[in-house]
Amino acid sequence: MTLILALDFGGTKLAAAITQLGSRQWLRYERCLSPTGATAKTDLEIMRSLIYNLLQGETPSAIGVSFGGPVDFTTGTVRLSHHVLGWENIPLKHLLEQEFGVPTSVDNDANVAALGEHRFGAGQGYDSLFYVTISTGVGGGWILNGKPWRGNAGMAGEIGHIVVNPAGPVCLCGKRGCVERLASGPYMAQDAKEYLLKPANHFSGKQLRSLVNDNLDLITGKMISDAAAQGDELAINILQNGAWALGVGIGNVANLINPQRFILGGSVTKAGELWWQEVQKTARETALPEIDFEILPAALGDDAPLWGAVALAELGLI
Amino acid sequence: MTLILALDFGGTKLAAAITQLGSRQWLRYERCLSPTGATAKTDLEIMRSLIYNLLQGETPSAIGVSFGGPVDFTTGTVRLSHHVLGWENIPLKHLLEQEFGVPTSVDNDANVAALGEHRFGAGQGYDSLFYVTISTGVGGGWILNGKPWRGNAGMAGEIGHIVVNPAGPVCLCGKRGCVERLASGPYMAQDAKEYLLKPANHFSGKQLRSLVNDNLDLITGKMISDAAAQGDELAINILQNGAWALGVGIGNVANLINPQRFILGGSVTKAGELWWQEVQKTARETALPEIDFEILPAALGDDAPLWGAVALAELGLI
Numbered sequence: 015m016t017l018i019l020a021l022d023f024g025g026t027k028l029a030a031a032i033t034q035l036g037s038r039q040w041l042r043y044e045r046c047l048s049p050t051g052a053t054a055k056t057d058l059e060i061m062r063s064l065i066y067n068l069l070q071g072e073t074p075s076a077i078g079v080s081f082g083g084p085v086d087f088t089t090g091t092v093r094l095s096h097h098v099l100g101w102e103n104i105p106l107k108h109l110l111e112q113e114f115g116v117p118t119s120v121d122n123d124a125n126v127a128a129l130g131e132h133r134f135g136a137g138q139g140y141d142s143l144f145y146v147t148i149s150t151g152v153g154g155g156w157i158l159n160g161k162p163w164r165g166n167a168g169m170a171g172e173i174g175h176i177v178v179n180p181a182g183p184v185c186l187c188g189k190r191g192c193v194e195r196l197a198s199g200p201y202m203a204q205d206a207k208e209y210l211l212k213p214a215n216h217f218s219g220k221q222l223r224s225l226v227n228d229n230l231d232l233i234t235g236k237m238i239s240d241a242a243a244q245g246d247e248l249a250i251n252i253l254q255n256g257a258w259a260l261g262v263g264i265g266n267v268a269n270l271i272n273p274q275r276f277i278l279g280g281s282v283t284k285a286g287e288l289w290w291q292e293v294q295k296t297a298r299e300t301a302l303p304e305i306d307f308e309i310l311p312a313a314l315g316d317d318a319p320l321w322g323a324v325a326l327a328e329l330g331l332i
Numbered sequence: 333m334t335l336i337l338a339l340d341f342g343g344t345k346l347a348a349a350i351t352q353l354g355s356r357q358w359l360r361y362e363r364c365l366s367p368t369g370a371t372a373k374t375d376l377e378i379m380r381s382l383i384y385n386l387l388q389g390e391t392p393s394a395i396g397v398s399f400g401g402p403v404d405f406t407t408g409t410v411r412l413s414h415h416v417l418g419w420e421n422i423p424l425k426h427l428l429e430q431e432f433g434v435p436t437s438v439d440n441d442a443n444v445a446a447l448g449e450h451r452f453g454a455g456q457g458y459d460s461l462f463y464v465t466i467s468t469g470v471g472g473g474w475i476l477n478g479k480p481w482r483g484n485a486g487m488a489g490e491i492g493h494i495v496v497n498p499a500g501p502v503c504l505c506g507k508r509g510c511v512e513r514l515a516s517g518p519y520m521a522q523d524a525k526e527y528l529l530k531p532a533n534h535f536s537g538k539q540l541r542s543l544v545n546d547n548l549d550l551i552t553g554k555m556i557s558d559a560a561a562q563g564d565e566l567a568i569n570i571l572q573n574g575a576w577a578l579g580v581g582i583g584n585v586a587n588l589i590n591p592q593r594f595i596l597g598g599s600v601t602k603a604g605e606l607w608w609q610e611v612q613k614t615a616r617e618t619a620l621p622e623i624d625f626e627i628l629p630a631a632l633g634d635d636a637p638l639w640g641a642v643a644l645a646e647l648g649l650i
Contacts, residue, residue: 084622093622142483142484154588158476158481163476164590165460165589165590165591166460166590166591166592166624166625168590169587169590169620169622169623170588170589170590171588171590172587172588172590172620172623173587173588175587175620176584176587176588177496177580177583177584177618178495178498179498180496180497180580181499187620187621189617189618262495262498265495266494266495266584266588267588269487269490269491269493269494270472270488270489270490270491270494270584270585270588270589271483271488271588271589272482272483272484272486272487272488272489272490273483273484274484299507300495300507302487302490302493302505304402304411304487305487305490306484307484
């Protein structure tokens with residue numbers, strides 16, 4: 015029996031599962047939240063215990079790993095995590111290969127999720143597709159000729175940091191008007207809060223205020239969608255602006271890369287029809303008329319990184 | 333002797349040359365301007381006479397063709413020309429294969445020039461590069477793993493129509509603030525003219541006006557660079573804005589595609605140091621700090637499409 019071990023270092027959660035080569039069902043599955051104050055060391059310790067629980071004395075034939083942060087795929091070294099301390103230059107592939115003695119492949123979560131959707135989800139049968147996750151950040155993964163395309167230094171697909179409005183607000187990366195700065199959940203929440211803190215406002219944000227009992231620090235990306243669904247005009251405005259930014263980004267990617275399909279995943283994609291319509295409309299307007307593409311929701315949900323890790327491990331076995 | 337025939341349908345000029353497989357020198361070379369009122373029919377007739385002059389009774393082993401307009405590479409059918417009438421849906425590959433009985437490959441000029449620079453020019457030894465031509469239009473050609481990447485429908489690489497300033501002026505394509513709308517020669521000339529036609533101006537455009545004896549209709553892209561070199565502030569402003577737009581476009585491409593090298597060709601790249609510095613600076617600021625790339629001038633000059641056509645024909649022979 016050829017076993018594949020799939021690991022997901024997700025930043026706020028850790029998950030691991032095993033499956034048989036070619037199967038679409040998990041044999042065993044473990045998941046837990048990262049503790050408060052987690053470090054690379056505690057993450058690795060927790061993951062080791064999940065793995066030994068899963069394996070029950072058996073040996074996998076290959077390991078695939080999804081990591082929530084930039085990874086040097088060639089060496090399998092994590093560059094850093096934006097969520098957990100101590101991940102700078104950790105040779106994750108090397109550590110796992112030493113401990114378990116089997117070929118291990120490590121890649122960042124957007125690339126892995128893209129591969130998962132390609133092999134098992136909304137991208138099946140399409141050999142050129144672009145996956146975008148819109149959540150705490152905006153990341154992209156790109157499948158070309160059936161395999162992840164990582165670019166010269168593993169940095170391809172960074173749709174989150176293409177500039178769509180040079181007059182827009184400043185992003186963490188230092189530039190103005192990046193897709194991530196306008197479309198990610200936390201930044202939409204921040205924009206709502208800053209707007210409501212200003213003395214005189216056009217929009218009252220009534221529904222949004224009531225969701226957080228007027229404690230503006232509690233506003234989240236999800237509340238923006240919830241308030242928008244209740245008709246809150248400020249929330250609608252911010253949500254549409256985020257969807258517009260993502261749509262311009264997708265249209266520009268269509269012009270440059272011309273993939274067959276875009277697949278969107280991540281929490282913000284659950285924001286509802288208004289958001290989806292604006293993304294579709296803006297992407298279509300931004301792309302040249304000769305360029306065909308479809309934009310679809312991801313099919314694998316929260317298990318996308320694990321299924322992607324399975325696909326990654328299988329590629330390593332071929 | 334294995335002969336390669338290279339053809340260049342350039343819009344305003346026609347050129348053809350033959351070389352031996354593996355050689356870097358032309359055996360024979362023919363070039364002429366398209367007549368005023370040229371059509372697809374006259375272009376094809378002139379090209380046929382150039383070809384028969386070149387061949388002198390010999391038979392080539394393969395034909396490579398660079399066409400100045402969108403081409404369906406798979407079928408070798410020209411979609412249209414923006415410069416010459418009557419090119420809609422002309423099966424150029426089929427016509428040439430019927431007449432000369434040898435394998436023929438046809439692609440658009442940016443893809444072909446990219447391939448030429450990759451094989452024989454500034455991109456030698458780099459298997460992932462992005463070529464940009466900045467001239468009457470702005471086009472892109474993209475080499476991935478040593479071969480042109482054309483995207484799902486041959487539309488990849490359209491850097492000219494990615495939006496860099498959504499509040500900018502309207503482009504021919506219908507969108508606002510495309511790279512081409514801000515960075516191409518004719519559009520820079522148009523912006524200068526429109527500025528000088530306004531009643532009250534901050535910049536006098538003195539040097540630019542004197543280059544055309546106050547006949548604003550005569551302003552060209554080249555004159556913008558010439559006037560800028562003479563210190564004309566309006567010209568400097570427009571040139572810098574064009575270079576900025578191209579720099580944002582290149583930085584965005586770096587974020588998405590992460591190629592090793594960008595190679596810039598076309599008449600606007602002769603605009604001087606000011607232009608190059610602004611392009612380099614803006615591209616560097618727009619790309620994420622982790623992303624490495626270089627931006628270099630094209631090496632093959634006016635013969636890039638012909639040498640690219642040789643490379644294209646050779647790929648067809650392999």
